[in-house]
Amino acid sequence: MGKRPRQIELRQLEKSDLDEVMEIEPVAFGNHHWSRQSFENELTNRLGYYYAAIDSETKQLVGYSGYWLIAGDEAHITTLAVHPDYRRKRIGEVLLINNILTCREKGAKWLTLEVRVSNEKAQNLYFKFGFKNLGIRRHYYQDNSEDALMLWTENILRPEYLDILNERIEAVRRVVKVEWMAPEEFESPYIRGEEIPAGERRA
Numbered sequence: 795m796g797k798r799p800r801q802i803e804l805r806q807l808e809k810s811d812l813d814e815v816m817e818i819e820p821v822a823f824g825n826h827h828w829s830r831q832s833f834e835n836e837l838t839n840r841l842g843y844y845y846a847a848i849d850s851e852t853k854q855l856v857g858y859s860g861y862w863l864i865a866g867d868e869a870h871i872t873t874l875a876v877h878p879d880y881r882r883k884r885i886g887e888v889l890l891i892n893n894i895l896t897c898r899e900k901g902a903k904w905l906t907l908e909v910r911v912s913n914e915k916a917q918n919l920y921f922k923f924g925f926k927n928l929g930i931r932r933h934y935y936q937d938n939s940e941d942a943l944m945l946w947t948e949n950i951l952r953p954e955y956l957d958i959l960n961e962r963i964e965a966v967r968r969v970v971k972v973e974w975m976a977p978e979e980f981e982s983p984y985i986r987g988e989e990i991p992a993g994e995r996r997a
């Protein structure tokens with residue numbers, strides 16, 4: 795009998811998750827990691843949206859990500875991390891897809907982020923999702939004065955972007971079963987690339 799595929803559930807990140815988050819955070823980001831207080835602040839930041847990936851079988855929090863929704867149409871990814879034991883299993887992709895889907899339903903058109911010039915793993919992930927390098931922020935990281943690449947997507951609401959998104963969703967589906975936050979979106983205009991009328995957007 796083959797092994798059952800791993801099942802991942804997505805939901806909003808909660809204060810009660812922060813013990814598990816704070817176990818992953820220093821491993822993922824070293825000296826430059828966020829404090830527990832930073833996460834607590836982010837969970838009440840009205841611009842912030844944070845999500846957790848949970849192993850449905852063990853209920854362990856295996857990753858998290860989030861963004862600020864700025865000026866309505868830009869979403870700035872502020873964090874993305876996967877537990878070291880769960881890496882290279884497409885959980886990073888699941889979290890990024892979830893960011894993109896939830897941004898799309900909020901009407902955001904562009905995703906932006908900063909990433910260390912040395913962080914090729916994360917850059918590879920973002921490039922797979924159509925992020926492009928807009929430029930460099932010199933000495934952006936205070937711990938070692940490292941430069942950041944500024945990455946951004948083209949308009950994620952346009953039908954052209956769906957080819958990338960659907961391809962990544964298919965790749966993820968081959969290795970992990972995901973309970974998406976809003977499964978109906980897979981049958982809705984959001985995933986088919988029609989612009990969402992303002993009145994139908996969720997907050």
Ligand SMILES: CC(C)(COP(=O)(O)OP(=O)(O)OC[C@H]1O[C@@H](n2cnc3c(N)ncnc32)[C@H](O)[C@@H]1OP(=O)(O)O)[C@@H](O)C(=O)NCCC(=O)NCCS
Pocket residue numbers: 822823873874875876877880881882883884885886887888908909910913914915916918919920922
């Ligand atoms: C970056 C990170 C989130 C990736 O998570 P993950 O679940 O391991 O990634 P996935 O399994 O979804 O991999 C998706 C793609 O990312 C890239 N990638 C991930 N790990 C990589 C590695 N060790 N080496 C090279 N590329 C890698 C690849 O392009 C990979 O696709 P592929 O397997 O088809 O080559 C994870 O390594 C992490 O938590 N790193 C520390 C925190 C961090 O750097 N966050 C990003 C801040 S901007």
